[in-house]
Amino acid sequence: MSDTPVSRLATRAAAATPQPIARKVRGLSDRAIAWLFIAPTIVLLLAINIFPLIWTIRLSFTNYRANRPNAAVENVGIENYARILGDEDVWIAMQATAQFVFWTILLQTVIGFALAWLVDRKFRGHAFWTTIILIPMMLSPAVVGNFWRFLYQPQIGLFNYIVSFFTGADPSSFEMLGSVELAPWAIVIVDTWMWAPYVMLICLAGLRSIPDYIYEAAEVDRASPWRQFWTITVPMAAPFIMLAVLFRGIENFKMFDMVNLLTGGGPGSTTEVASITLKREAFEKWRTGFSSAFAIILFVAVFGLANIYVKALNRVKSR
Amino acid sequence: MSGNTSAHSVVEPGRAVKWIAGIAVVGYALVSMIPLFWIFVTGLKTPPDSISYPPKIVFQPSLEGYCNLFTTRTRQTPEYIASLPPATEVCDEITRGRNMVIAGPSNYVPRFVNSVVVAFGSTFLAVALGTLSAYGFSRFKVPLADDLLFFILSTRMMPPIAVAIPIYLMYRELGLSDTAVGMILLYTAVNVSLAVWLLKGFIDEIPREYEEAAMIDGYTRLQAFWKVVLPQAATGIAATAIFCLIFAWNEYAFAVLLTSGSAQTAPPFIPTIIGEGGMDWPAVGAGTTIFLVPILVFTILLRKHLLRGITFGAVRK
Numbered sequence: 001m002s003d004t005p006v007s008r009l010a011t012r013a014a015a016a017t018p019q020p021i022a023r024k025v026r027g028l029s030d031r032a033i034a035w036l037f038i039a040p041t042i043v044l045l046l047a048i049n050i051f052p053l054i055w056t057i058r059l060s061f062t063n064y065r066a067n068r069p070n071a072a073v074e075n076v077g078i079e080n081y082a083r084i085l086g087d088e089d090v091w092i093a094m095q096a097t098a099q100f101v102f103w104t105i106l107l108q109t110v111i112g113f114a115l116a117w118l119v120d121r122k123f124r125g126h127a128f129w130t131t132i133i134l135i136p137m138m139l140s141p142a143v144v145g146n147f148w149r150f151l152y153q154p155q156i157g158l159f160n161y162i163v164s165f166f167t168g169a170d171p172s173s174f175e176m177l178g179s180v181e182l183a184p185w186a187i188v189i190v191d192t193w194m195w196a197p198y199v200m201l202i203c204l205a206g207l208r209s210i211p212d213y214i215y216e217a218a219e220v221d222r223a224s225p226w227r228q229f230w231t232i233t234v235p236m237a238a239p240f241i242m243l244a245v246l247f248r249g250i251e252n253f254k255m256f257d258m259v260n261l262l263t264g265g266g267p268g269s270t271t272e273v274a275s276i277t278l279k280r281e282a283f284e285k286w287r288t289g290f291s292s293a294f295a296i297i298l299f300v301a302v303f304g305l306a307n308i309y310v311k312a313l314n315r316v317k318s319r
Numbered sequence: 320m321s322g323n324t325s326a327h328s329v330v331e332p333g334r335a336v337k338w339i340a341g342i343a344v345v346g347y348a349l350v351s352m353i354p355l356f357w358i359f360v361t362g363l364k365t366p367p368d369s370i371s372y373p374p375k376i377v378f379q380p381s382l383e384g385y386c387n388l389f390t391t392r393t394r395q396t397p398e399y400i401a402s403l404p405p406a407t408e409v410c411d412e413i414t415r416g417r418n419m420v421i422a423g424p425s426n427y428v429p430r431f432v433n434s435v436v437v438a439f440g441s442t443f444l445a446v447a448l449g450t451l452s453a454y455g456f457s458r459f460k461v462p463l464a465d466d467l468l469f470f471i472l473s474t475r476m477m478p479p480i481a482v483a484i485p486i487y488l489m490y491r492e493l494g495l496s497d498t499a500v501g502m503i504l505l506y507t508a509v510n511v512s513l514a515v516w517l518l519k520g521f522i523d524e525i526p527r528e529y530e531e532a533a534m535i536d537g538y539t540r541l542q543a544f545w546k547v548v549l550p551q552a553a554t555g556i557a558a559t560a561i562f563c564l565i566f567a568w569n570e571y572a573f574a575v576l577l578t579s580g581s582a583q584t585a586p587p588f589i590p591t592i593i594g595e596g597g598m599d600w601p602a603v604g605a606g607t608t609i610f611l612v613p614i615l616v617f618t619i620l621l622r623k624h625l626l627r628g629i630t631f632g633a634v635r636k
Binding site: 035036037040041048049050051053055066118123124140148151156193201206247257261282283292295298299306 | 336337338340341343344345347348351352353354355357358361369370371372373374448449451452454455456458459460461467470471473474475476477478479480481482483484485486487488489491504505507508511512515539540541544565568569570571572575576585586587589590598600603604607610611614615617618619622625626629630633634
């Protein structure tokens with residue numbers, strides 16, 4: 001080991017830095033170990049995330065097409081970006097994404113928080129049933145989403161059967177995946193089914209972090225349970241709820257697998273969220289430059305929104 | 320959290336509240352299990368049973384779905400089938416009953432094996448790299464540590480499709496397209512951010528005094544890391560590994576865009592299982608059931624660590 005370039009570097013580094021007594025034993029210096037340990041991760045991320053990101057930025061200023069690798073590539077400046085901002089399809093996709101994110105988060109937060117509150121009543125067997133509730137979020141969205149396509153079949157699907165059983169509607173009178181009005185809701189339902197448990201888990205941590213003595217003090221003051229809920233439970237759990245919203249927001253903004261399998265963006269473009277548009281532009285129309293620009297815009301949007309949101313979250317936390 | 324369970328607490332919910340909460344939660348859990356129950360049940364039906372209306376709850380179980388999942392079949396005339404020697408295997412018999420003969424194995428097993436190779440390979444690498452980095456960040460003064468940690472986390476914000484474009488081009492140049500190695504590297508990169516954040520939390524909680532004592536006894540830093548810190552972090556490492564495994568096992572977007580054949584994993588493959596005249600839902604149900612079983616086992620193993628894993632350790636319990 002003593003002849004490797006790394007250890008020579010390490011010895012040099014060791015000679016340069018004064019050593020506390022405990023560490024002045026044989027072997028590599030702490031500084032060398034720190035870099036040796038961290039470097040592989042950084043190198044991998046640079047290769048698989050940062051280098052491609054830079055490549056995407058470069059491509060976004062060209063008219064490159066990945067299916068014609070030998071064609072001449074021209075620099076087109078900011079033309080791609082300008083076209084995206086003026087492209088109607090892109091705006092429709094952004095609108096679909098925004099609506100999708102809004103409704104999934106609203107439903108998941110309400111259901112997740114309600115479940116967390118109920119589980120926190122600690123009835124008998126609550127741990128077991130919590131584990132059962134968590135199962136959907138651990139599964140593959142693509143594989144399960146594919147099966148939901150079967151559940152949503154108008155003639156034979158279980159979903160339509162159950163709905164018609166309770167409402168008396170003709171099961172083949174509504175097509176969850178084929179109708180313009182219902183298709184977005186079909187996706188919202190599956191997404192909520194999968195991810196409300198996730199929100200529940202984070203909210204549960206929030207509820208358990210509220211110390212008992214606060215409720216005891218409220219009890220002494222004769223605050224009603226309703227009042228306790230709104231003045232203690234909700235505000236104290238708020239940072240956790242916001243954290244859940246942040247994580248789900250980022251994920252749902254990127255949502256691809258479930259939508260691709262359930263509707264593929266249709267009918268028409270009613271469920272064409274940003275990732276589906278991106279896939280179509282990049283891997284079906286092969287407009288690599290254009291889609292790279294769109295990818296960058298999306299990334300900046302997620303990153304920017306997440307940053308603004310984290311600032312708000314920190315304000316709530318420090319309150 | 321410990322104070323909440325005191326039996327004499329003033330805030331202990333009343334009996335009625337507990338009953339209502341219990342019924343509501345159990346009801347939700349049962350309803351949310353219906354799709355999974357249906358996946359399992361459909362896997363045991365014959366194709367005609369699977370598409371009958373109203374949906375059949377009571378039916379004669381059949382292995383046809385599993386047979387169709389694992390084989391490819393060709394249609395033959397009844398006369399030809401009658402001329403064959405009697406079927407010796409269950410699947411052979413079922414298939415002949417549908418006027419078909421087994422032509423060969425399907426692609427499900429190789430796709431499933433790809434899932435196993437890619438998921439376990441990338442998990443091993445991500446956890447190994449993550450453990451080293453986490454230890455580095457936890458124990459040493461690393462310049463710009465906070466920035467580096469944030470950079471590591473931010474790599475998760477990019478939509479997978481956006482990264483897939485340049486990765487596709489890069490892999491094409493390097494000959495990594497549609498290879499297990501390429502997919503392992505990619506999933507390792509995605510998972511390593513989670514691994515670093517989770518493991519840093521676990522290692523931060525191991526007192527430094529343990530290593531310092533070991534080093535005073537004559538261990539080097541590396542020996543102390545290997546013999547003292549790693550065993551202490553074992554449960555955290557195991558939990559992290561399961562999270563990485565679940566992600567790699569379930570991933571679809573990269574898999575569908577970057578693999579087309581030999582390196583394809585099960586998630587893009589299962590939706591392509593088609594029988595005569597449309598989706599073969601019993602075979603899809605069978606393939607889905609087999610694919611989901613490992614994750615169900617892991618979920619149960621993992622339940623104590625779930626919270627930390629899904630929040631990157633941002634929420635402390």
